[in-house]
Amino acid sequence: MTERGRSRLGTGQVCLLLGALLIVAAVASACIGAFTFTPGQVAHYLAQGLGWQAIPVGGNELGRRVFLELRLPRVILAGVTGAVLGVSGTLMQGLFRNPIVEPGLAGTSAGAALGAALVFVFGERTTLAFTAPLGSFAVPALAFAGGFVATMLVYRLSVSFGKVDVFTLLLAGIAVNAVCGAGTGFLSYVARDPQARNITFWNLGTFTTAEWHGVTLVTVCFAAGFAWCMRYGKALNALMLGEAEAGYLGIDTRRLTLMLLVVNTLMVAVATAMVGVIAFIGLVVPHVLRMLKSSDYTFLLPASALLGAVVMEVIDIVARVLIPPAELPIGIITAVIGAPVFLWILMRQRRGLSGFYG
Amino acid sequence: MVELRDISFVVGNKRILDGVNAELGERRFNVILGPNGAGKSTLLKIATGMSRPTSGVVRYAGVDVTTLGKERLATTRAVLSQHVELAFALPAEDVVMMGRYPHYGRAPSPRDREIVGRALEIVGMSDRRAQPYPTLSGGERQKVQLARVLAQIWNYDEPRIPKYLFLDEPTSSLDIHYQIHLLDVARGLLDFDCTVVAILHDVNVALHYGDYFLLLSEGRVAAATDSGGITRELLERVFRVRAHRVLDPEAGEQLWRFTL
Numbered sequence: 095m096t097e098r099g100r101s102r103l104g105t106g107q108v109c110l111l112l113g114a115l116l117i118v119a120a121v122a123s124a125c126i127g128a129f130t131f132t133p134g135q136v137a138h139y140l141a142q143g144l145g146w147q148a149i150p151v152g153g154n155e156l157g158r159r160v161f162l163e164l165r166l167p168r169v170i171l172a173g174v175t176g177a178v179l180g181v182s183g184t185l186m187q188g189l190f191r192n193p194i195v196e197p198g199l200a201g202t203s204a205g206a207a208l209g210a211a212l213v214f215v216f217g218e219r220t221t222l223a224f225t226a227p228l229g230s231f232a233v234p235a236l237a238f239a240g241g242f243v244a245t246m247l248v249y250r251l252s253v254s255f256g257k258v259d260v261f262t263l264l265l266a267g268i269a270v271n272a273v274c275g276a277g278t279g280f281l282s283y284v285a286r287d288p289q290a291r292n293i294t295f296w297n298l299g300t301f302t303t304a305e306w307h308g309v310t311l312v313t314v315c316f317a318a319g320f321a322w323c324m325r326y327g328k329a330l331n332a333l334m335l336g337e338a339e340a341g342y343l344g345i346d347t348r349r350l351t352l353m354l355l356v357v358n359t360l361m362v363a364v365a366t367a368m369v370g371v372i373a374f375i376g377l378v379v380p381h382v383l384r385m386l387k388s389s390d391y392t393f394l395l396p397a398s399a400l401l402g403a404v405v406m407e408v409i410d411i412v413a414r415v416l417i418p419p420a421e422l423p424i425g426i427i428t429a430v431i432g433a434p435v436f437l438w439i440l441m442r443q444r445r446g447l448s449g450f451y452g
Numbered sequence: 453m454v455e456l457r458d459i460s461f462v463v464g465n466k467r468i469l470d471g472v473n474a475e476l477g478e479r480r481f482n483v484i485l486g487p488n489g490a491g492k493s494t495l496l497k498i499a500t501g502m503s504r505p506t507s508g509v510v511r512y513a514g515v516d517v518t519t520l521g522k523e524r525l526a527t528t529r530a531v532l533s534q535h536v537e538l539a540f541a542l543p544a545e546d547v548v549m550m551g552r553y554p555h556y557g558r559a560p561s562p563r564d565r566e567i568v569g570r571a572l573e574i575v576g577m578s579d580r581r582a583q584p585y586p587t588l589s590g591g592e593r594q595k596v597q598l599a600r601v602l603a604q605i606w607n608y609d610e611p612r613i614p615k616y617l618f619l620d621e622p623t624s625s626l627d628i629h630y631q632i633h634l635l636d637v638a639r640g641l642l643d644f645d646c647t648v649v650a651i652l653h654d655v656n657v658a659l660h661y662g663d664y665f666l667l668l669s670e671g672r673v674a675a676a677t678d679s680g681g682i683t684r685e686l687l688e689r690v691f692r693v694r695a696h697r698v699l700d701p702e703a704g705e706q707l708w709r710f711t712l
Contacts, residue, residue, distance in 0.1 A: 191539035328553050334539045335550065341502055343604070344526030344554045389540035 105393040108386070112400035116173070119407035123169045127414050129160045136161070168304040171368065172410040173403040174313050175301075176375060178365045180402020181320060183376025184394045185358045188330035189351060190249070190258050193381060194439055197245075197362045198373030199267045204274035205244025206363035207371050209236035211281045211293055234311065237367035241359040244270050249355065257336075299372040299425030301410055308368045319361040320399060326354065327392035334389075372425050374432020375402055381439060453478045454499060454616060454649060459508035461494050461671075468494050469505070470671040476664065478513070478614060479642050482649045483658045486668035487691055492651045493620065495668065499649065500618050501525050513614045526554035529616035530601035535594065535625050541584040544596045548572055548581075551603030567606045571599040574637060591630035594622065598634055605646065617641060619650035623657070635661050655687065656707050 103111065124136045131139075135154075139161045141147035149158070183196040190200070197203045213233045248270050252263035282293040296303070329350050332340040337347045366372075379402045383394055406424075409431075413422045454476040461469040469491045476482040484492050497503045499510055501517040510517045512528060520528065530551070538547065548571055552564040560568075572578045575595040580588065585596060605615040619638060623631040638648050639661055652658040658665065659679055667674040667682075669690045675681055687695040693710040700707055 193540070328550075331542070331546075332550050332553055334542065335536050335547075338502070339531075339533065339536055342500065342526065342531040343550060344522040346522065384540065389542055390546060 103387075105387065105390070105397070108393070109397055109400060112397060112404060115404050116400055116407070119404045119411075120169055120173060123172065123407040123411050124161075124165055126411050127165065128419060129157065129165065131157070131161060131165070140166075163306075164304070167306050167309045168301050168410070169407070171304040171309045171312060172301050172406045174309070174316050175365045175369050175372065176379075176402040176404070176406025177320070177399040178312070178316050178361045178402070179372060179375040179406070180379040180398035180400075181316075181323065181395060182358050182362045183378075183402075184380045184391065184398040185323060185326075185330075185354050186376065187380055188333060188391055188394075189354050189358075190252070190263065191334060191336075192258055192260060192263065193384070194260070194377070194436065195263070196374065196376030197241075197358070198371065198376065199264075199271075201244030201248045201267060201270035201274065202241045202359055202362045203366050203371045203373065204271045204278070206237040206241035206359070206366035207297060208244075208274040208277045208281075209238070209240025209363070210234075210367040211278045211297075212236055212240075214289060214293060215281045215285045233367045234315075234364045237363040238359055240274070241363035241366065242355065244274055245355055245359055249351075295423065296370040297425075298423030299370045299428070300421070300423055301369055301413075302421065303368065312365050312368050315364040316361050319357045320395075323354065323357050324395055326350065327390075327395055330391035330395075370423075370425065372428055374428045374436065375405060377439075378432050378435050379405060381435065453511075453513060454482070454647060455509075455511040455514070456495075456499060457509045457511070459495065459498055459505045459510070461491070461498060461503075462506045468671055469498070472508070472668070472671075472673055474666050474673060474676050476647065476649055476666070478647050479645060480647060480663040481639055481642060481661055482647070482664045482666065483662035484649065484651045484666045484668065485655065485658055485690075486674070489670075490668040491671040492668055496531075496618055496620050496649070496651055500529060500531050502531075512616060523554050527605065527607065528614070529618060530604040531618045531620060532594075532597055532601045532622045533620045534622065535590065536597050538585045541586050543582050544577060544585055544588065545572060545581040547585050547596050548599045548603050551600040551606075554604065567603050568599075571602040571606065572596075574602060575599045576633070591626050594626055594630060594634065598622075598637060602637075602641075613645070615641075615644075615646045617646055617648050619648065619652075621651050621653065624653065631657070655682075655691075655710075659708075660705075 121133055121136060125131045125133060135157065138147065139158050142149050142158065143162045143166070179197065182202070186195040186197060186200050187193055210233050213236050248263065248266045251266035252258055278293065278297060282290045285293060329340070329345050332343045332345055333347065333350070340347050379398050380394055383397050383401060387393065387397070409424060409427050413424055413427060416422055456472055456474045456476070459469050459472040460467065472495060484495065486492050498505045501510065501520070504518070512520070517525065545568055548568045549560060549564070551571070552560055552567065556564055569578070572581050575598050577592065577595050577599060580592065585593060588596065601617060605617060607613055607615065617638065623634055626634065635657065638650065641648060659682065662679070664678055665682060666676050667686065667690050674690050675686055684695045684697065687693070687708065691710070693712060696709045696711070698707050698709050
């Protein structure tokens with residue numbers, strides 16, 4: 095029973111494999127869509143975009159521009175967002191010591207969405223005036239504030255005496271999500287029409303807003319957050335023993351908790367401000383990796399970034415090709431896939447298995 | 453030596469510890485005894501440097517614990533708790549490796565792996581090293597935790613550096629076999645410059661393994677003595693029972709039997 099279904103590959107090899115998968119998925123995502131590109135074209139346009147290759151005179155100017163200004167930022171945004179959500183799920187599960195937690199449940203996404211929606215609706219009318227909403231730092235800043243308050247609230251409510259109570263966690267998550275959802279709903283109700291439609295659509299998760307400025311911001315925040323949280327693999331492992339035992343191993347658990355909440359909220363809030371609420375990726379990705387290989391966080395952190403990116407690229411392709419020329423909101427697809435997985439994990443937990451993935 | 457100087461701990465207006473003084477000897481098996489609510493666990497938290505006393509000082513070999521950094525503290529002393537559950541499944545050896553976390557940065561050295569192997573050997577869990585922790589029995593889990601704390605303070609490269617092992621009611625959920633095994637291993641550590649401080653509940657077990665006894669009652673030291681000072685009068689007063697001496701004719705050992 096020890097090794098049933100577990101991969102015999104080493105953790106490094108699993109990460110290499112996921113990296114290769116990511117390249118394939120990203121190239122596929124770059125090729126498929128309303129405009130179809132061949133991998134050869136993708137390579138040429140990339141080289142031209144990076145200035146490695148001269149732009150041929152009389153070449154396919156429209157194709158080049160569609161690729162560099164629409165397709166490429168979208169592919170990157172989808173990948174980075176997937177990585178953010180995968181890593182975030184891993185961090186939150188480590189922090190809450192529970193496999194059902196993810197940014198969608200813990201209120202991070204909904205809180206961030208509310209913060210961002212506040213700026214979308216009131217931004218133009220107040221002193222926060224700015225030209226391009228996503229170009230400004232007001233949206234990510236308020237998204238961060240909203241996400242942080244919501245997550246902190248859920249964490250504080252569900253942890254008592256160093257232990258996480260699952261039922262309180264679920265209830266606190268429901269309550270905080272409901273309040274944030276109501277707030278966002280109210281904002282889209284009072285907003286004037288084009289904005290309202292945008293908020294509704296954005297709230298379901300979308301990559302259509304991808305443009306270079308926002309993509310850069312999301313990517314930089316992810317890179318910084320990821321590099322920072324990679325230091326905490328061992329600490330998250332030790333936290334599995336409980337707060338007291340982790341403390342005896344020399345870990346400052348209060349500091350760890352705060353750092354993780356800040357880093358996690360930063361990554362998730364900035365991505366949410368850009369693409370809206372995408373649930374369940376943060377749940378499913380670490381879950382698959384735990385079953386496939388190991389619950390060791392020094393493995394889960396990089397692997398969940400890679401697998402999250404792969405999954406998101408695939409889902410984005412599906413969203414683009416399923417009902418052309420329209421696009422499905424990303425959040426709908428992830429909910430359809432993720433909700434059953436969530437219920438399944440919850441049932442396993444209810445059956446009282448003392449540990450998961452054993 | 454673990455030196456406790458005038459330790460008091462106050463929560464609200466409740467005095468949980470009141471001027472506790474004790475010197476727990478180097479390379480000795482020190483036992484903290486006392487009824488429920490006497491302040492044993494609070495004292496252990498303070499003695500391990502996990503919580504700060506309201507007043508008083510804890511010193512290891514003369515050094516104030518508050519001046520030791522987190523890492524230094526984590527490599528000097530380890531704490532084995534009652535029972536430790538794991539939120540996720542990790543193989544037993546990964547749990548033991550956590551004891552080496554304060555010793556290495558990114559990746560464990562071959563030496564760390566060797567120590568984990570030796571620790572598993574000492575507790576007799578070498579053949580179960582790959583088994584997921586949650587699938588082990590309660591007794592086996594406690595063996596793995598014992599191996600983890602052994603690995604944590606394992607430091608043969610620097611002999612003569614004092615090491616401290618604190619046991620917080622480590623045997624309370626174990627059957628007799630695992631109890632004896634755990635305490636035998638702990639006792640064996642004294643030969644490796646390790647000082648043991650244990651909270652135990654069974655007076656006979658405590659007298660069998662311990663060298664020195666700190667009896668707490670209502671936050672104060674009722675007695676700090678070697679086994680000779682554990683008298684009937686003392687036990688009856690501290691534990692509010694009647695104590696009877698019985699003789700184990702085979703071992704020629706004095707045992708205590710208690711009634712209300």
